Amino acid sequence: MEEEKCHSGEFEVGGYQWRLVLYPNGKKNSDGNGHISLYLAIAHTNDLPLGWEVNVNIRFFVFDQIRDKYLTIQDANGRVRRFHNLKTEWGFAQLLSHDTLNDPSNGYLLDDTCVFGVEVFVIKATGKGETLSMINQPQHNYFTWRIDNYSNLKGEAYFSEHFTVEGRRWELKLKPGGSETGADTCLSLYLCLGDSEILPPNRKLYAKYKLRIRDQVHGNHLEKTVENWFSDPNEGYGFHNFLSKRDLQDTSKGYLVGEGVLIECKIDVISVVNDFSSN
Known part of the structure; x- marks a missing residue:
């Protein structure tokens, strides 16, 4: 039986297409039971050249809809993750426990709605790249x-x-x-x-x-x-x-x-x- 998961729309950073993949009941083969799992996935890998790899820094966000701020989750010391043909997803199997998510005082689940975000920092050999960030309450908005x-x-x-x-x-x-x-x-x-x-x-x-x-x-x-x-x-x-x-x-x-x-x-x-x- 295929695991329950849902995908965001695709977005482009650093010349690559990406999407978020959410496992509401956890990614089972990664010890995600009792949690929600969230991953960044690279898309359209069949269009990439043979032997491709992409090095990325990733930060995930969960929006606290009560306090109007984000919970930020990232690897310790900003660890670089390498995407390649055998590893097309990186993320957290235990992003949030179901108890934490369902506790209304935390503000993550409101009116049956959650808001997730990701900051993607693509590192290129040329020393050039792009970052995508989510700006909360921007100026002059x-x-x-x-x-x-x-x-x-x-x-x-x-x-x-x-x-x-x-x-x-x-x-x-x-x-x-x-x-x-x-x-x-x-x-x-x-x-x-x-x-x-x-x-x-x-x-x-x-x-x-x-x-x-x-x-x-x-x-x-x-x-x-x-x-x-x-x-x-x-x-x-x-x-x-x-x-x-x-x-x-x-x-x-x-x-x-x-x-x-x-x-x-x-x-x-x-x-x-x-x-x-x-x-």
Whole structure:
């Protein structure tokens, strides 16, 4: 019987494709019973040259959703791990015990959701490489978009002005008439990479963020959290049915005041890739 495991989406660091592999019930042949196991795996190894090997420093992260901080797990002294044809995964069979994970006071499991991250430091013989880091609560991560004369919005889609977080340009996308499951009944709201933001081939950008429409009367704001890997500036991620048109027009809700709507975005976590050189 195959072990239960799940994979993250692929991401690119140092010219290689990677993914996280999570074993919720532990990796059995590595003494992972009673724990969750987390590994970094190199992908598409059939595309790599004969005799390939990749040397990597790795740090794993588990997000404490109560205290808004990360637990960091790494090898002692930053040990370098060598990936090759016979060893395509490195990680921890006993990352966290199930007792620690399931204890609500620790904040790792909240609303049946866990957040994991990894920092990958690829060491190349040329002395050059790349690191991918997860930045928690980056600077200038809050953006407000005020829309006046909302009832006059007759187009299919509208975009906010650009805003910058950790050197990347972003914009909000609003569809007043809704889209897909929210068509004709809701307004749809998304976060997009700015249209001038072009990522290198095969590289993706991770973000965890909150989308919000303010209740301008009572302060009972409508807020939803989403996380995704971005690669295409034309592709936005958010909610087709963010807010129903009925609730928007209900003046007691406070979302539409004097024909004005306040939309906000807060990016809580973002990935950053940095080049480095030993020269």
